[in-house]
Amino acid sequence: MQSENLPRKPATPRRPLNSTVCSKCNSTDTQSFQMAYEAGTSSGTLQFTTYDPDAGFSASGGKTSNQTFLAQKVQPPVRPEWTFGEVFAVPFLAAIAFIIAASLNNAVLGIFLGLTVGSLMWYVINRRVSQKKPIYEKELSKWARSWICLRCGMTWLMRKH
Numbered sequence: 614m615q616s617e618n619l620p621r622k623p624a625t626p627r628r629p630l631n632s633t634v635c636s637k638c639n640s641t642d643t644q645s646f647q648m649a650y651e652a653g654t655s656s657g658t659l660q661f662t663t664y665d666p667d668a669g670f671s672a673s674g675g676k677t678s679n680q681t682f683l684a685q686k687v688q689p690p691v692r693p694e695w696t697f698g699e700v701f702a703v704p705f706l707a708a709i710a711f712i713i714a715a716s717l718n719n720a721v722l723g724i725f726l727g728l729t730v731g732s733l734m735w736y737v738i739n740r741r742v743s744q745k746k747p748i749y750e751k752e753l754s755k756w757a758r759s760w761i762c763l764r765c766g767m768t769w770l771m772r773k774h
């Protein structure tokens with residue numbers, strides 16, 4: 614094999630390259646993380662509802678957990694979003710605050726408390742989510758440029774053009 618005659622280079626994964634040929638084993642059997650992820654992930658029909666503060670509730674096609682080991686290794690960063698519990702906690706606690714105040718025969722106070730509790734929680738959760746977004750976007754652009762060698766498993770970043 615030709616590569617065995619070459620002087621051994623130290624393993625430097627993540628070194629930016631601008632070739633799709635593996636610099637470690639010279640294999641051309643390489644894929645971008647995105648290609649490898651999509652190839653190794655079979656889309657199921659599972660649907661779940663997510664909440665995006667900008668767009669509101671939306672039903673999105675969820676991928677079932679039927680993934681190859683490779684797909685798990687090259688999966689994209691997780692988008693910061695409201696958790697399932699948070700989506701329900703905000704209106705739930707706002708309603709509780711309203712009911713407590715309304716039980717004192719004070720509907721105005723109830724509406725005030727409900728709105729205050731609801732918007733306070735919305736603010737706190739939304740801030741947590743949006744603080745993670747720049748990190749996520751950085752990771753995502755890195756992921757989009759990541760490649761993996763299907764023969765030796767080396768990963769590297771494609772140099773920006």
Ligand SMILES: [Zn+2]
Binds near residue numbers: 763765766
């Ligand atoms: Zn390789």
